[in-house]
Amino acid sequence: MKIAKFSILLLVLYIFPVAFSQLRVGFYSQSCPDAEIIVQNLVRERFGRDPSITAALTRMHFHDCFVQGCDASLLIDPTTTQPSPEKTAGPNGGVRGFELIDEIKTALEAQCPSKVSCSDIVTLATRDSVFLGGGPSYVVPTGRRDGFVSNSEDAEGILPGPGLPVPDMLTFFGNKGMDVFDAVALLGAHTVGIGSCGNFVDRLTNFQGTGQPDPTMDPGLAGRLRNTCSAGGSQFAALDQSTPFAPFSFDNLFFTQIRERKGVLLLDHLLATHPSTSDVVFQYAVNNELFKRQFAIAMVKMGSVDVLTGLAGEIRTNCRAFN
Structure with missing residues (x-):
């Protein structure tokens, strides 16, 4: 297993070397030897109570990294002098899990003060939660530092919406x-996500202003979602409808589902039908190990986006506030 984990990292370092020049595996081996164990244990405790x-x-990791880099700017709370940090932006309204990051930070500060960055905590905690949910096990390089800037306008209009066209989505990722x-x-x-009805209700009743449901959505799925989004419904639905009894199981059945016109979000549906992405969706649908391996590679890449290292940035003592 260790060989497999490091082979993933070595492959990523080979194809994407520049971003990793200041990050390294085991960055805290001397300054805070138990850092990754502390993160892992607290994530496991939380997962036992809440697999979601x-x-x-x-989502937190994604929303932080793709705005202005993996710098924990998403964690900053509003203040009288900084009333609109990234956290208050519309696309970040449903981001959660901040209290777990706080819990981890408190434990790390008690063990080794001012050593482990909030941005590394998010990266490590996400990695551990993915594995606990049934996803791949992989190593991540650490050494990120926390940023000094957090503005809501940086997030508005940048993060992709649920109906983003596939070419625009590919450009968005390509820019990173x-x-x-x-x-x-x-x-x-x-595959482990939950979506609010507001992100897809138009597909159920008034697709593109037609007054009719999206004709490309599986009718059975559309009916179930209408019940979910009705006045007496939960107003939230699992984005992977293939595993209703295990909604937080990390697997490739999501890709099988969207190929059967059972994508809840329009973007998910388009992934399976657009010529630029349909073949990749097929490959992941028929090969769970391929999906998990590529997901690990992509997560390590994502964790390297515009990171601050060395003498840049800071190590926050409270993840919700600049020092």
Whole structure:
């Protein structure tokens, strides 16, 4: 297993070397030897109570890294002098899991003060939650530092919406150094995701202003979702409808589902039908190990986006506030 984990990292270092020049595996081996164990134990405790934390942390990591780099700027709380940090932006309204990051940070500060960055905590906690949810086991390089800037306008209009056209989605990921295999794999995290009805209700009743449901959605799925989104419904639905009894199981059945016109979000549906992505969706649908391997590679890539290292940034003592 150790060989497999490091082979993933070595492959990523080979194809994407520059971003990793200041990060390294085992960065805290001297300054805080138990750092990764502390993170792992607290994530495991939370997962035991709430398996949905895998989806929450994966989304948090994604939303942080793709705005202005993996710098924990998403964690900053509003203040009188900084009333609109990234956390308050519309696309970040449903991001959660901040209290777990706080819990981990408190434990690490007690063990080794001012050594482990909040951005590394998010990266490590996400990795551990993915594995606990049934996803791949992989190593991540560490050594990130926390940023000094957090503005809501940086997130508005940048993060992809649920109806983003596939070419625009590929451009979005491409601008961060990721290819189609990375993009589709990362969106495969929807296998453990939950979506609010507001993100897809138009597909159920008034698709593109027609007053009719989306004709490309499986009618059975559309009917179930209408019940979910009705006045007496939960107003939230699992994005992977293939495993209703295990909604937080990290597997490739999501890709099988979207190929059967059972994608809840329009973007997920389009992944399976657009010529730029349909073949990749097929490959992941028929090969769970391929999906998990590529997901691990893409997650390590994502964790390297515009990181601060060395003397840049800071190590926050409270993840919700600049020092």
